[in-house]
Amino acid sequence: MPQLEQIAATYGSQVFWLLLTFGFVFFVVGRGMVPKIERTVEDRNARIAADLRAAEEARAQADRTEEGYRARLTESRAETGRVIALAKDLAAQATAARVRAVDEETAVRTAEAESQIADARRAALADVDAVAADAARDLVIRLAGVDVPPAVAEQAVRSVARG
């Protein structure tokens, strides 16, 4: 086995080169490069964790916003209902007031009209008396040939009509 046969002759150079190469590996690779690579990995992991945390926070914020939105929506609906009820109330009151006003006006105008009708009837009745008196004078002139003064004719007509 050459490893054992040559050991006495070669251990010096074997150990020398091993220490040289392994020393290079340890100091340059092990202590120089490995920590940097590990830091890269750690930085990445930290960044991923931070990003996840930020995403979680953003989601919580979104949840809160939505909750607020929903609360405002509910509030707005209630407000709308109140406003509608108020509007209905006001409209009903306005309607009632107008109906009342129109009723009053109608009553006033009905009363006026009735008094006008009464006046007209009175006037008409008076006219009827005058016409009847004229007709009576004419009849008297033609039948009896007597000219009766209008006042007497009127008196006679009135007494006959109301008699």
Add this chain to the structure above:
Amino acid sequence: MHQFEIEGLFPLFELGGQQIAFTNSALWMVLTAATLALFMYGGMKRQLVPTRWQAAVEGVTGFISGMALNNIGPEGRRFVPYLFSIFMFILIANLLGMAPTGVVGLHPFTVTSHLTVTGVLAVLSFAIVLVVGFARHGFHFFSLFIPHGTPALLMPLMFFIELFSFLVRPFSLGLRLFVAMTAGHILMKVLAGFVINGINAGPGIAAIVSIPSFFLMVGITLLELLVSAIQAYVFALLTSLYINDAVNLH
């Protein structure tokens, strides 16, 4: 056995009576370090959204830091550079030793099939355990050798058993990797020899010996790739467990 031989490519200098040469073993160690550095360099873009390469590099570092955190606890972060270096160095050395570069004449050399290499790595791990253990706990570190609930009568005996099992750790750590890689490569070599020799012995023998051996060798090769990863994992895992002993005692 030729594959385990160290060949000096060119000599460099002498150090304490030992000839330091640039050998084929040194070449594959340098290739291992260069491959690892290249692999890691591809993961240094540090983008927020990783490329595939970056994701691969981050997967490996995440795997090792996960192992350190699980086995050692929050303090394991300090040992991630060492655990990562040892895991990746062994893994890439194992895999490069399996590289099919022999097809173009460059015979691969498995650095981790050498006891000197695995031994040094095991001693490094053990030294870290000792330094961390004594630095953190002082002589209280010896309480590691007395499990909780040991009757007073058994304490001396338990102390020596635990001490012995503790001292065996570097040997088992180094030998395990060395033996696993060596045995696997020898097995592949033997099966490859069956295939070649069977073909040379004529069509009848080739049908009986070479073809089954070939299929078996395909399976063994895949198994050996698996072993390459598993041994690197085992080495890093045991190192992390030993460091855990040193950091947290029990």
